[in-house]
Amino acid sequence: MNALLAHINFRKLVITLTISWLGIFVLMPHLMVVGTSFLTHDSDHFASLPLTLENYRQVLDATYAGVFWNSLVLSGITTVIALLIGYPFAYLLSRMGRVSRTVLLFMMVIPFWTNSLIRIYAIKMLLGKKGLFNTVLVSTGIVDKPLQLLYTDFAVIFGLVYILLPFMVLPLMASFDKLDQSLIEAGRDLGANAFHRFSQIILPLTMPGIVAGCLIVFLPAMGMFYVADLLGGAKSLLLGNIIKNQFLVARDWPFGSAFSVFLIVLMGALLWVYYKANQYVQKKGGMDDQNL
Amino acid sequence: MTLNSLFRNATAAAALLVAAATQAANDKVVIYNWSEYVPEGVLEEFTEETGIEVEYNTYESNEVMYSKIKIQNAKGYDVIVPSSYYISKMAREGLLAKLDHSKLPNMDHLYGTLLDKPYDPGNQYSLPYTWGSTGIGINTDDIDKNSITGWKDLWDSKWENSLLLTDDVREVFQMALAVQGHSANTRDPQEIKQAFELLKKLMPNVLTFNSDAPREPYMAGDVSLGMIWNGEVIMAQEEMPEIQYIYPKEGVILWVDSFAIPANAENKDAAHKFINFMMRPDIAVRTVEYTGYATANKTAIRQLDPETRGNPTIFPTWEVINRGEFQEDVGDEATALFNQYWEELKAGM
Structure with missing residues (x-):
């Protein structure tokens, strides 16, 4: 009886803690951001009344369309590259014995114990004109003089892929783990070749992992201002750079907030797409498929 | 217990x-x-x-x-x-x-x-x-020091995608305003706009903005020309004497x-x-x-x-100091205008 009571109290405690934590550190700040986004810019007090929609009109201003497009392209390329690397990687991991798999996963996660800012500085040293890449390229005679790698879109994409790759691999691995081997064997028995087995069985069944991985890579990529600052040369390449500049340099908090809300809404829309895609997958060819 | x-x-x-x-x-x-x-x-x-x-x-x-x-x-x-x-x-x-x-x-x-x-x-x-100044930094191993005399030289199209600017709105605008013969502390929207138009033409030449340690891209060999603070040049020269400092003829940016x-x-x-x-x-x-x-x-x-x-x-000599200009507060309106153009410059790249 006592044990049961303790158990219930413990549960209550955990739930209360979680909810208050989320309330104080997630809900409240977001509500403040949403609230600020409707206020008027005031250089003395950061934000003041009256309420206005002007900030949102400004978000849609033509000036930022370029940055928005740039963000989409950079994040899109990052996502595709992460997927192309992450998919075979996750597949191989799921096919391995338990020990080697644990070791490989461990090796992928270890760099994450180092602060990402420090790792970005390290990439900066690799990509510089006197960095490792250029030294190798020049000394092997592949190029005559060092290439401009740093402070380019290439450097930003390189950094983003490097930082975000594990977020692609982990959901994909979860999908591969759930993949029922007997389905693939059945496909082979019924005469499907490797390509068909992949496109008709493996790909649809791992689609939730693909969509989840892409979302978890794509969305943060648009906000990672420090990667664009350090590797891209502090030009406003990502939406995150604009938000940072509005808060720290221009001190237009309402506008910066409106931009943040815009990103959150975009994220919500993409999550909705994910939800729909998931439903679709479960309906057609998924484990819950009536025809299976 | x-x-x-x-x-x-x-x-x-x-x-x-x-x-x-x-x-x-x-x-x-x-x-x-x-x-x-x-x-x-x-x-x-x-x-x-x-x-x-x-x-x-x-x-x-x-x-x-x-x-x-x-x-x-x-x-x-x-x-x-x-x-x-x-x-x-x-x-x-x-x-x-x-x-x-x-x-x-x-x-x-x-x-x-x-x-x-x-x-x-x-x-x-x-x-x-x-106190110090913001002038032109140059790596004399890569570029002839005599070929650069003023801010105007940074606009040359041969520097495409290679310059460093400080990540400082007022300093970058002061450079353009000096080229046009205007005061860095102007509040005239017309003059600020002209400077913005001039800077737009400079942007294709810009490789990176840096106000953290501007000497580092010079020392890493990624940049050979651009803006820099005089003290950063002194620090860089301990290892690389070829990194040098030029007082631009239009007037250097002074600060305390x-x-x-x-x-x-x-x-x-x-x-x-x-x-x-x-x-x-x-x-x-x-x-x-x-x-x-x-x-x-x-x-x-x-x-x-x-x-x-x-x-x-x-x-610097008195002559350099007298030709240079100190930054002053230009008021909220002009500051907002500078910031707005600054955003446009960086976003339009």
């Missing part, structure tokens, strides 16, 4: 913490300064001499420092080092505390020409620390960084002690040697070795 003893221990620990906190309030000073602006070992010496513990934080632009001080209601830091025009702006907004000159005897060592400036008449709120105390600083006494300590001639000498920026301390200048004193990159 019983619950009771646990509780007692917790109370004791809390009491200790409170004691530590009150003690800290008297024996601590929180400095908020530009990165790499105090010689190594000086902070430790200050603690040794006075028993005051130093907490040190850095920033890389006046805008970021101002935002922090403003949002924290001028609390949280005890000593800050704003550039010239930010002193008047922050004093006007009530963010700075008046200095008690009786606690700052070392101010007798300061240069008269750097005192009592329009941005702080009578030095009520600030005392100059170092001054010590100030935020209005609601918790440790004002300790802050005065720290500022006074930094104005001691021997410390000022070490500051010049470490940072490569000119000191505001006339006693210290006499103690410098002749080579440092005669280095034109650290101490």
Whole structure:
């Protein structure tokens, strides 16, 4: 009886803690951001009344369309590259014995114990004109003089892929783990070749992992201002750079907030797409498929 | 351990913490300064001499420092080092505390020409620390030094995608305004717009913005030409003498960084002690040697070795100073306009 009571109290405690934590550190700040986004810019007090929609009109201003497009392209390329690397990687991991798999996963996660800012500085040293890449390229005679790698879109994409790759691999691995081997064997028995087995069985069944991985890579990529600052040369390449500049340099908090809300809404829309895609997958060819 | 003893221990620990906190309030000073602006070992010496513990934080632009001080209601830091025009702006907004000159005897060592400036008449709120300039940095191994004489040369299309600019809206605009023969402190929207149009043409040449340590891209070989602060060149020359400094013929960008105390600083006494300590001639000498920026301390200048004193990159000639221009506060309206164009420049790249 006592044990049961303790158990219930413990549960209550955990739930209360979680909810208050989320309330104080997630809900409240977001509500403040949403609230600020409707206020008027005031250089003395950061934000003041009256309420206005002007900030949102400004978000849609033509000036930022370029940055928005740039963000989409950079994040899109990052996502595709992460997927192309992450998919075979996750597949191989799921096919391995338990020990080697644990070791490989461990090796992928270890760099994450180092602060990402420090790792970005390290990439900066690799990509510089006197960095490792250029030294190798020049000394092997592949190029005559060092290439401009740093402070380019290439450097930003390189950094983003490097930082975000594990977020692609982990959901994909979860999908591969759930993949029922007997389905693939059945496909082979019924005469499907490797390509068909992949496109008709493996790909649809791992689609939730693909969509989840892409979302978890794509969305943060648009906000990672420090990667664009350090590797891209502090030009406003990502939406995150604009938000940072509005808060720290221009001190237009309402506008910066409106931009943040815009990103959150975009994220919500993409999550909705994910939800729909998931439903679709479960309906057609998924484990819950009536025809299976 | 019983619950009771646990509780007692917790109370004791809390009491200790409170004691530590009150003690800290008297024996601590929180400095908020530009990165790499105090010689190594000086902070430790200050603690040794006075028993005051130093907490040190850095920033890389006046805008970021101002935002922090403003949002924290001028609390949280005890000593800050704003550039010239930010002193008047922050004093006007009530963010700075008046200095008690009786606690700052070392101010007798300061240069008269750097005192009592329009941005702080009578030095009520600030005392100059170092002064320097923003000019053109060049790697003479890659580019002939004689081929570059002024800001205008940066617009040459052969520098496509190769220049470094400081990540500072006012400095970048001052460069364009100087090329057009206008004052850096203009509030005329027409002149600011013209400068913006000119800068738009410069953007294809820009590889990177950097106000953290602008010398580093030069030293890493990624950049051979662009803007730089004079002190950064001095620091770079220790390893790479080929990195040199040019005073542009249109006029160099001059600035003074001054010590100030935020209005609601918790440790004002300790802050005065720290500022006074930094104005001691021997410390000022070490500051010049470490940072490569000119000191505001006339006693210290006499103690410098002749080579440092005669280095034109650290101490420009009067002719250069007279042709250069100091930044002043241009008011909220013009500032907003500068910022808006700045965003457009960076977003349009």
